[in-house]
Amino acid sequence: MARDLRYLVLAEGKFGPMTSKTANGCIRYSPERVVAVLDSTHAGRSAREVIGFGGDIPVVASVEEGMRHGPNALLIGIAPTGGQFPEEWRPLMRAAIANRLEIWSGLHTFIGDDPEFAALAREHGVTIHDLRKPPTDLPVAAGRVRDVAATVVLTVGTDCNIGKMTASLQLRDGLRKRGRRVAFAGTGQTGILIEGWGISVDAVVADFIAGAAERLTIDAAKDADIVLVEGQGSLAHPGYSGVTYGLMHGSLPHAMVMCAQPSRTAINNQPWVKIPPLKEFIAFHERALEPLRPSRTIAVALNTFDLAEPAARDAIARAEDETGLPATDPVRFDPAPIVEAIERFHAARAR
């Protein structure tokens, strides 16, 4: 992946703490790559004013205005359910291609397969990168991960979009600061954009979910002692749970970090699915791996962005009581309790 990318991030009408997952992940973990965000409904503000972080990155009203900040690529900044391209963005895409911006997309709908965009891109000599296009030579998983010496840690969660990627990246940074050789295996479009490699496991043909996870984990382990595999979905999610389950069986984590949002009691947009009690849900995850590899949940990562600080601290204490595990919000507070749990687990394995 080229290292001189300067993204204009497209989030028209969607830039916000919970509605522009890809934009937000990129701003949090690769802010140096983001020159501006395009959302006319927030134009004139800064990223920090809209999503709470991202400093002075400007929000602009149009592609033309964005061009003044010197981008060389347009990054599609959302990850909607089903991954379709929002048709109302078509004029913005035309303008971006006409301005010779490379297109980077993690949508399910491949931009390069769209006849209009493909023709326009050819005309202007623009490259389209569809990050979800999976490798064509994936294997069916068969436990090859068992040959890997590294400690494999997978983030799992009570729902989608609950902070699994963010937690993994905070833990990556925390472990790196302590001198650990750690790799982040990105499994979704944002994680891939941030790290520069990975496989979108939810975009592969269903038979190869675990095979993709297996290959990713093995590749990540080549130069690392600890591999953090980015989790996807949730075993309780009616739409995406198959991806979560396959990811578990392909990556065969030695340890898991359970991600949850204390204020969320049901699956997002699926109020009929109540999130099981944390302790029970953790036990279920361990049982799911039992026939393949004994695995333990070693910490809880809470997403408390919507709670006042005292309520957040309370929620963390309650999660620790309920599960008997170290817990924290690794974005809002010091990720050390989870980082140390991983270090202890890794040290115990090495013995």
Add this chain to the structure above:
Amino acid sequence: MARDLRYLVLAEGKFGPMTSKTANGCIRYSPERVVAVLDSTHAGRSAREVIGFGGDIPVVASVEEGMRHGPNALLIGIAPTGGQFPEEWRPLMRAAIANRLEIWSGLHTFIGDDPEFAALAREHGVTIHDLRKPPTDLPVAAGRVRDVAATVVLTVGTDCNIGKMTASLQLRDGLRKRGRRVAFAGTGQTGILIEGWGISVDAVVADFIAGAAERLTIDAAKDADIVLVEGQGSLAHPGYSGVTYGLMHGSLPHAMVMCAQPSRTAINNQPWVKIPPLKEFIAFHERALEPLRPSRTIAVALNTFDLAEPAARDAIARAEDETGLPATDPVRFDPAPIVEAIERFHAARAR
């Protein structure tokens, strides 16, 4: 699906009780469609002599010999791991297309995407049917199945290729004989070939596994009081478990039938994965559905093809003891114990 199909079934070097799943399923459940099987290593024998059923269907040595039996289509009779086309079959495919046989394939590799076959098919005016090509408009699952009045029964299993489809079809026939309005929802290439419709759930993009299962179940329920959903894979299978899990969360079965092979103690070709005890594994399946829909396992279908009859009867009695559920081998013996368990469950739901 056209009803006048006369298949020459291609199983070169692979025709056998466990190695030609698609051929065998088609021969068992649509024998009237099969005019001959192509496998030069068994040429001159009958289907019954090679796989134990299928009567006098002849096994032939070549496409030319097969043509004497009047086929109008070539059916690819295997479902190998990974679903790749066996390259050594290329000359046989060329001959079939040259003889103007339609091609029916359930492989992952789409025959229609192969440049040589596609060109040859165009030249000879031959249609290629790639049964695994999934619909392009699948939804992300969201519990829409809950609006369906029919009783939904899913076959689950301890491994792949253990008899889930066969059990479902025996139960379909048993329920039909008793006058029940029952539908079979095919989820794999063989089931689809036999029933004439369905979606290959393991061939869809991973995010849409449950969505495919949801659509299938809803469609099947339109003219039925009982829907039998064909299970896929196993929650203990390292490669395919994500498909199984997604299929469960998409179809949301009211009841499950657990399929097992008493002589199999580990996953096929994966001796490192021991199959969990039946009772424990059943409880795990029920727990997997708990957040979405309460579901019960109501019977056990055993595949005893490799046991002498007394050993088979013993295994059935042991399974009943261990699980407290009715059990039988619905292919070898009368499927009535399972058929009746479904009828009782359905009647209790209606009350």
